[in-house]
Amino acid sequence: AQSVTQPDIHITVSEGASLELRCNYSYGATPYLFWYVQSPGQGLQLLLKYFSGDTLVQGIKGFEAEFKRSQSSFNLRKPSVHWSDAAEYFCAVGATGTYKYIFGTGTRLKVLA
Amino acid sequence: NAGVTQTPKFRVLKTGQSMTLLCAQDMNHEYMYWYRQDPGMGLRLIHYSVGEGTTAKGEVPDGYNVSRLKKQNFLLGLESAAPSQTSVYFCASSPGLAGGRANEQFFGPGTRLTVL
Numbered sequence: 029a030q031s032v033t034q035p036d037i038h039i040t041v042s043e044g045a046s047l048e049l050r051c052n053y054s055y056g057a058t059p060y061l062f063w064y065v066q067s068p069g070q071g072l073q074l075l076l077k078y079f080s081g082d083t084l085v086q087g088i089k090g091f092e093a094e095f096k097r098s099q100s101s102f103n104l105r106k107p108s109v110h111w112s113d114a115a116e117y118f119c120a121v122g123a124t125g126t127y128k129y130i131f132g133t134g135t136r137l138k139v140l141a
Numbered sequence: 142n143a144g145v146t147q148t149p150k151f152r153v154l155k156t157g158q159s160m161t162l163l164c165a166q167d168m169n170h171e172y173m174y175w176y177r178q179d180p181g182m183g184l185r186l187i188h189y190s191v192g193e194g195t196t197a198k199g200e201v202p203d204g205y206n207v208s209r210l211k212k213q214n215f216l217l218g219l220e221s222a223a224p225s226q227t228s229v230y231f232c233a234s235s236p237g238l239a240g241g242r243a244n245e246q247f248f249g250p251g252t253r254l255t256v257l
Binding site: 037044060062064069070071072074075112118127128129131132133134 | 145158174182184189199244247248251
């Protein structure tokens with residue numbers, strides 16, 4: 029069955045430190061992968077997406093993600109975190125043959141000043 | 142270009158009351174979705190629509206109904222609200238499939254519903 033796992037429910041980092049949020053998926057073919065961010069009280073905003081091609085994807089707000097087929101992972105990274113990055117982050121995969129996403133349960137990021 | 146808008150932003154209901162949530166999009170997208178978001182559970186799909194006049198059930202459809210009479214609007218109805226329906230509801234729209242798979246979705250700001 030198709031699934032998305034975000035192993036870390038909460039992550040705390042200091043401002044200026046690097047960040048990596050993990051996402052693992054189970055899928056029978058090359059997936060379409062997405063990362064969304066949700067700031068407190070807001071809707072979801074697309075950070076980046078992977079459809080095909082270069083496995084290192086650049087997104088908005090200085091984020092990037094790398095698709096690793098051998099590890100079934102699509103981890104989100106940022107070299108230097110800003111206090112405004114505190115939010116919840118969701119990984120999602122586009123399901124084959126349907127119009128639907130499968131969402132991970134999210135990782136809540138806290139940034140220490 | 143407003144994107145995806147949702148009305149209302151907040152609502153408090155008593156058990157047994159009914160209400161309708163309105164989602165509107167101005168991007169001419171074919172597909173629209175209703176999700177609910179609960180702590181620790183991510184987003185769960187309630188219902189979706191692949192075009193005007195069509196609707197389909199998602200993961201958690203019980204207690205909800207939907208209608209898509211116009212392409213730009215997608216309505217979510219609660220017939221008899223229950224405390225278990227206390228949640229944040231998000232609407233999303235999508236331009237359609239990309240290579241046979243779900244494409245990017247655009248989300249509204251959400252509706253926070255409390256059922257007492």
